[in-house]
Amino acid sequence: MDILNPQLISISGRVYCKYATDNNFATPQSYEEPEVCWDDEPNCESTVTKNQSGRYEAAVNVPSALFKHVIGRKGAMKHKLEQETHTKITIPGKGCNGSIIITGDKSSSVSSAQNRIEILVAEKRWREPFTHFISIPLTSELVRTSFETFRKLAIDTCSLDPRLFQNPQKLHLTICTLVLLDDSEVERAIAAFKKCITRLSSEILGETQLQIKVKGLEYMNDDPGAVDVLYAKVVDENGTNKLQNFADAIATELVKGGLSENQYDHVKLHGTLLNTTFRKANSSDRNEKGKRETFDAQEVLDKFETFDFGTVPLDKICLSARFTTNADGYYDSVDVAQL
Secondary structure, three states: OOOOOOEEEEEOOEEEEEEEOOOOOOOOOOOOOOOEEEOOOOOOOOOOEEOOOOOEEEEEOOOHHHHHHHHOHHHHHHHHHHHHHOEEEEOOOOOOOOOEEEEEOOHHHHHHHHHHHHHHHHHHHHHOOOOEEEEEEOOOHHHHHHHHHHHHHHHHHHOOOHHHEOOHHHOEEEEEEEOOOOHHHHHHHHHHHHHHHHHHHHHHHOOOOOEEEEEEEEEOOOOOOOEOEEEEEEEEOOOOOHHHHHHHHHHHHHHHOOOOOOOOOOOOOEEEEEEHHHHHHOOOOOOHHHOOOOEOOHHHHHHHOOOEEEEEEOOEEEEEEOOOOOOOOOOOEEEEEEO
C-alpha cells in the first residue's frame, strides 16, 4: 500500500486513514489477525468522560452482530486492543444488546481504543450480508406485462427453467446496498436517504419527470453459455445522463455517510430478469439449495437481445428491506421518496 495515499474510512462524518503493513506470502502461516496501523489520534468528537471512580470511560455503540469482530478468535482481537491501548474493554454477553464500554487511566488511551473499535467495526460490517438497498421500482403495468410476455416466450422457445425468472412485482433497479444491523442504523439511514434525495433530485433532475426506458438484454459475466445473471438495460428515455448522474450521486452520498460500501466508480443501471439465486430460493430440493448452477443464455440473447419492455416514470425511490414483500408485491420499504 502507498503510505502517502492510505485507504480512507468514513465513520459518522469523520474520516480515518488506514495503513496496512506488508504481508509475507512466501511462507504459509496459521491464521492471525492482520497487523494494521491506524491513524487513531483522539478525535475532536470524542465522548470520553470520567466515571465515579476517577477513571476515564467511553461507550461505543456497536450492533450486537458485530461484537464478534471486536472479540476476535478466542478473544484475540479484544486482548490485542486492550494491550496496545492500555484499556479495559467490556462487551455485552452473547444474545445481549448494548454499548461496548472502554475504561482506562488516561483519556487519550480510551479515545484511541474507541477510535480503533469504530474503524474496525466500520470495515468488518461489509462482511455481513446486506439487509437493505436503495431501489427504483421498474413495475409499471407496461413493463410487468412485457416481462410476462418475455418470460413465456423465453421458457417456451429457449427451454429456460421458470425458477430463474424474477417476480414481475419485484422488478427494480438497485442503486446501492446497505448493511443496517439495528433500529438505530435504520433510522440513521432513513434520515440520510431523505436528505440526499431531496437535495439531489432538485439539483440533478429538476422539474421534468424522467422516463426510464427498459430495453435490451445483457449478461454479467464473459461467457453467454454460462450465465448467473441476465438483465435488462436501463436508460433515460431522452438520452441524457441524468439517471446515471442521479444514481451515482445517491450512492456517493451514502458511501460518504458510512452507510454503503464503495464498490464501483459508477452505478450499473440494470434490472435483473433472471438470476441463478432465484432458482436456489425457489427450489424444494434441500440439496439443490446449496448450489448455484449457471445457465446457457445464448439462445435467449440471440432471439430477444433487443426486446423492449417499455418505460417507467421515475416517480419514486425506495429504501427497501431485503427478503420482504409488501401488500403490492414489491419489497417492503422503510422509507419512500416521492419525486
